[in-house]
Amino acid sequence: MKKIKWGVIGCGGIADRRTIPGMMLANNVELVSVMDANLEVANAVKEKYNAQYAFDNYEAILAQDEIEAVYIASPVFFHKEQAIAAAKAKKHILLEKPVALTVEDAEEIKKACIENGVKISIGFLMRFHGYHQRIKEIIAEGKIGDIVSMRGQFTCWYPDIEGAWRQKKALSGGGALVDMGIHVIDLLHYLSGLKTKEVVAFNQTQTFNYEVDDSSAVIMKMDNGATAFVDSNFNIPDAASVAKLEIYGTKGSIVTSGTLAQAEVGDVTILMSDDSLEYDANQERNEIVPLSLEGTPLGNMYTKEVEQFGDAIINDTEVPVTIDSAIFDQKVVEAAYKSCETKAFIEIK
Numbered sequence: 001m002k003k004i005k006w007g008v009i010g011c012g013g014i015a016d017r018r019t020i021p022g023m024m025l026a027n028n029v030e031l032v033s034v035m036d037a038n039l040e041v042a043n044a045v046k047e048k049y050n051a052q053y054a055f056d057n058y059e060a061i062l063a064q065d066e067i068e069a070v071y072i073a074s075p076v077f078f079h080k081e082q083a084i085a086a087a088k089a090k091k092h093i094l095l096e097k098p099v100a101l102t103v104e105d106a107e108e109i110k111k112a113c114i115e116n117g118v119k120i121s122i123g124f125l126m127r128f129h130g131y132h133q134r135i136k137e138i139i140a141e142g143k144i145g146d147i148v149s150m151r152g153q154f155t156c157w158y159p160d161i162e163g164a165w166r167q168k169k170a171l172s173g174g175g176a177l178v179d180m181g182i183h184v185i186d187l188l189h190y191l192s193g194l195k196t197k198e199v200v201a202f203n204q205t206q207t208f209n210y211e212v213d214d215s216s217a218v219i220m221k222m223d224n225g226a227t228a229f230v231d232s233n234f235n236i237p238d239a240a241s242v243a244k245l246e247i248y249g250t251k252g253s254i255v256t257s258g259t260l261a262q263a264e265v266g267d268v269t270i271l272m273s274d275d276s277l278e279y280d281a282n283q284e285r286n287e288i289v290p291l292s293l294e295g296t297p298l299g300n301m302y303t304k305e306v307e308q309f310g311d312a313i314i315n316d317t318e319v320p321v322t323i324d325s326a327i328f329d330q331k332v333v334e335a336a337y338k339s340c341e342t343k344a345f346i347e348i349k
């Protein structure tokens with residue numbers, strides 16, 4: 001089996017906690033080099049995962065001929081510069097979400113990848129959850145009918161931290177919405193196959209002192225007329241987080257708790273009604289048929305994310321998460337910020 005030789009750019013946060021451990025389980029990965037602005041971090045990660053080289057500058061990884069792909073997990077404000085440099089060095093790229101600070105910057109990354117003939121996939125890992133894969137199939141099979149309403153909620157506790165890049169708009173692009181809500185927006189697009197047409201939002205900083213939103217509520221009008229509600233918060237304790245995802249259609253509903261996570265966990269309830277139902281003034285629920293997802297294979301989302309991108313490189317096939325889909329998510333996020341600033345409904349073009 002061919003193995004892709006990887007370099008990691010920014011290896012101290014999510015890379016060390018989740019993605020590199022997931023990579024280590026992939027069948028087509030050889031981790032060669034790691035880089036972090038903090039060389040101590042890079043050296044520690046090199047030792048931990050038995051990589052060959054550790055650097056404190058990304059140019060050193062890009063100069064290594066043997067490296068075929070890079071995983072970029074640096075703070076968002078470095079994504080544009082590093083991804084464009086990687087494309088020019090002819091490295092395939094797995095880039096963490098959000099693609100960049102702005103849609104405009106993301107388009108420049110896309111252009112560089114096309115011009116240099118490299119593949120790029122974006123780190124929307126929740127698509128790889130076994131339950132989400134199954135839910136996508138169930139929706140596509142028409143089992144819950146036409147989607148009329150969706151809702152997703154993703155929260156954590158993220159207090160004021162001196163010097164944190166996520167808490168400065170110029171370095172992160174925004175707060176809870178672009179950091180957490182974008183996962184839900186991406187997942188709703190992916191699962192439903194629908195696209196957002198129009199957005200209205202409230203984004204505010206209620207609890208903390210930083211300049212980015214700690215609370216965001218977005219309502220999206222989808223291209224089939226359905227509505228979707230996405231709320232994201234940095235000010236709800238982790239212990240109180242429920243992470244609900246709800247999808248309602250003309251024949252049934254899908255509700256998950258805890259599947260919006262960094263592991264393949266959570267519960268799913270699927271209720272479908274008999275096709276031949278007529279109006280029931282008593283609104284009884286007798287005809288409801290539950291569908292169980294028991295037996296759905298679950299694994300490690302990060303392993304699948306890296307392995308499937310590696311397969312796309314090896315077989316020259318489509319990447320699992322296209323940059324076009326991620327740029328569309330980012331257009332929705334930008335529209336949501338604009339909506340709140342201008343107190344207007346914003347159309348997505």
Ligand SMILES: NC(=O)c1ccc[n+]([C@@H]2O[C@H](COP(=O)([O-])OP(=O)(O)OC[C@H]3O[C@@H](n4cnc5c(N)ncnc54)[C@H](O)[C@@H]3O)[C@@H](O)[C@H]2O)c1
Nearest residue numbers: 009010012013014036037038073074075078096097098123
């Ligand atoms: N998909 C997911 O599950 C997930 C989860 C968390 C974060 N993320 C994304 O991953 C990226 C990184 O987030 P994080 O939470 O790991 O951040 P972090 O701040 O925890 O870690 C970032 C690391 O990058 C290093 N760094 C700083 N400047 C750098 C530079 N110029 N080049 C390379 N490395 C540099 C830091 O030293 C640190 O070790 C962001 O895009 C974020 O949105 C994704």
